[in-house]
Amino acid sequence: MRDRPLALTKPAARRTALAVDVVVLSPxxxxxxxxxxxxxxxxxxxxxxPWDTPRPGEGLEDAAARVATTxxxxxxxxxxQIGALADARRHPGDADVSIxxxxxxxxxxxxxxxxxxWFPLDDLPAxxxxxxxxxxxAASVVRQRVDQSPLAFRLLPSTFTLSHLQSVYxxxxxxxxxxxxxxRALQASYLVExxxxxRGEGRxxxxxxxxxxxxxxxxxxxxxxxxxxxx
Amino acid sequence: MRDRPLALTKPAARRTALAVDVVVLSPxxxxxxxxxxxxxxxxxxxxxxPWDTPRPGEGLEDAAARVATTxxxxxxxxxxQIGALADARRHPGDADVSIxxxxxxxxxxxxxxxxxxWFPLDDLPAxxxxxxxxxxxAASVVRQRVDQSPLAFRLLPSTFTLSHLQSVYxxxxxxxxxxxxxxRALQASYLVExxxxxRGEGRxxxxxxxxxxxxxxxxxxxxxxxxxxxx
DNA sequence: GACTTTGGTGACGAATTGTTACTAATTCGC
DNA sequence: GCGAATTAGTAACAATTCGTCACCAAAGTC
Numbered sequence: 001m002r003d004r005p006l007a008l009t010k011p012a013a014r015r016t017a018l019a020v021d022v023v024v025l026s027p028x029x030x031x032x033x034x035x036x037x038x039x040x041x042x043x044x045x046x047x048x049x050p051w052d053t054p055r056p057g058e059g060l061e062d063a064a065a066r067v068a069t070t071x072x073x074x075x076x077x078x079x080x081q082i083g084a085l086a087d088a089r090r091h092p093g094d095a096d097v098s099i100x101x102x103x104x105x106x107x108x109x110x111x112x113x114x115x116x117x118w119f120p121l122d123d124l125p126a127x128x129x130x131x132x133x134x135x136x137x138a139a140s141v142v143r144q145r146v147d148q149s150p151l152a153f154r155l156l157p158s159t160f161t162l163s164h165l166q167s168v169y170x171x172x173x174x175x176x177x178x179x180x181x182x183x184r185a186l187q188a189s190y191l192v193e194x195x196x197x198x199r200g201e202g203r204x205x206x207x208x209x210x211x212x213x214x215x216x217x218x219x220x221x222x223x224x225x226x227x228x229x230x231x
Numbered sequence: 232m233r234d235r236p237l238a239l240t241k242p243a244a245r246r247t248a249l250a251v252d253v254v255v256l257s258p259x260x261x262x263x264x265x266x267x268x269x270x271x272x273x274x275x276x277x278x279x280x281p282w283d284t285p286r287p288g289e290g291l292e293d294a295a296a297r298v299a300t301t302x303x304x305x306x307x308x309x310x311x312q313i314g315a316l317a318d319a320r321r322h323p324g325d326a327d328v329s330i331x332x333x334x335x336x337x338x339x340x341x342x343x344x345x346x347x348x349w350f351p352l353d354d355l356p357a358x359x360x361x362x363x364x365x366x367x368x369a370a371s372v373v374r375q376r377v378d379q380s381p382l383a384f385r386l387l388p389s390t391f392t393l394s395h396l397q398s399v400y401x402x403x404x405x406x407x408x409x410x411x412x413x414x415r416a417l418q419a420s421y422l423v424e425x426x427x428x429x430r431g432e433g434r435x436x437x438x439x440x441x442x443x444x445x446x447x448x449x450x451x452x453x454x455x456x457x458x459x460x461x462x
Numbered sequence: 463g464a465c466t467t468t469g470g471t472g473a474c475g476a477a478t479t480g481t482t483a484c485t486a487a488t489t490c491g492c
Numbered sequence: 493g494c495g496a497a498t499t500a501g502t503a504a505c506a507a508t509t510c511g512t513c514a515c516c517a518a519a520g521t522c
Contacts, residue, residue, distance in 0.1 A: 014284045015246035018328060053245045056327070060317045083312050084330045086291045096287065097249060099315045099328075144379065147456040163500075169455055180502070181454045181480060188478095189457035204499025205487035214459060223412050223510070224400055225378040226420035228445060394469070411471075412511060419509095435468025436518040454479070 019095035161207035250326035303342035309385035392438035
């Protein structure tokens with residue numbers, strides 16, 4: 001094997017059935033929800049992730065945007081790659097390779113078509129096995145990236161209260177956070193700026209509205225963390 | 232558009248030229264090095280990443296392993312997905328979509344064939360544009376994941392000194408770390424265990440050898456960090 | 463045996479983080 | 493009107509983590 005010439009296959013020789021599977025995520029009624037589309041006649045499961053094959057020359061995020069727009073009626077504002085999957089699990093279109101992409105939709109966007117419905121992330125109907133894996137990986141990627149990528153801000157309207165922001169972080173991380181710590185860390189991060197609007201939700205003191213406005217900040221070079229995820 | 236029926240394309244209708252581009256990484260002479268393979272006759276650049284089209288039914292990491300084994304003569308021990316790329320940049324095999332995979336090779340593995348050579352990551356020859364992007368993304372993914380994934384341990388022999396481990400972390404992060412802090416954090420992480428062997432490198436006191444042996448540890452639930460990367 | 467080099471650790475002050483407790487501004491019930 | 497309830501926002505203290513310095517240990521070199 002070592003001395004076999006490097007006659008790598010010409011790409012024209014093999015072509016692959018490729019799918020972009022889109023995990024459209026949004027906070028709906030206090031849970032993180034996924035948009036599923038109703039499957040057609042012969043399908044084994046009644047629901048699946050929206051997906052399609054990318055068109056020639058189309059970028060992957062563009063394909064994801066197109067797919068999401070079709071089922072949602074609106075174009076999501078942010079996309080994050082989940083990873084590629086080529087295992088033996090069944091895909092609704094028998095794609096050899098799936099590329100999973102998370103599409104984030106702010107909580108105030110009220111899209112949805114007749115053939116698509118929101119389901120809580122932790123209470124999904126039966127899905128084609130490959131899609132089940134894609135969703136699971138999406139959830140885990142999203143959880144791991146909350147503090148490296150502005151995911152939480154993309155799940156909120158353009159202005160929001162700090163309590164709302166905190167509750168989205170809690171949704172994504174799956175645990176409660178302390179108010180004072182959360183705000184102190186946010187303050188230090190220079191990621192939001194206050195607007196001069198306030199919103200009263202009914203009960204309680206009105207909250208100031210903030211917007212996502214990341215600013216340059218001096219390099220925070222912390223030491224190594226050894227935060228290996230072992231589950 | 233909203234009311235267009237969800238006639239998603241049948242996968243058989245469109246097939247894609249897919250490439251798995253492999254970034255084989257290993258510490259070589261105090262830098263992080265990439266294994267490049269010599270390009271054939273008509274290619275514009277003399278070097279490229281090793282790559283191939285996955286075979287039917289073959290997993291992506293399996294394809295990466297096969298490609299890496301071909302150019303290295305040995306099979307890498309660890310793979311990490313970099314992401315999928317479908318931009319307009321030129322690929323040596325004109326693939327529509329590239330899936331980048333990092334393959335990690337310990338520093339004591341002396342593979343390499345006549346048609347492949349190690350290059351320092353920060354001093355690479357001209358590469359096909361798509362491959363240039365894949366390498367850049369690999370570097371950035373690796374840097375971002377050092378403390379979530381046992382990358383550093385896969386770049387070392389099965390037993391190693393803590394100084395070696397630290398120097399790999401420094402290579403990956405691109406900056407110096409403090410010895411005492413590094414060891415304290417490592418201690419707290421329960422990721423390594425000492426062997427009863429010691430190694431003298433010539434000068435200086437011999438160092439104890441450790442092996443990677445992650446153990447369960449009580450949940451360290453830190454608060455949110457807001458470590459957004461903005462560059 | 464003194465000097466150099468690399469390994470390894472204790473300890474202290476600084477910085478960060480978890481927590482408690484308080485003040486502020488609003489609605490609700492009476 | 494007015495106290496209770498509810499949500500927002502913050503100061504301040506305690507606990508923990510982190511960066512750094514200082515030192516000791518064990519080898520080779522001269």
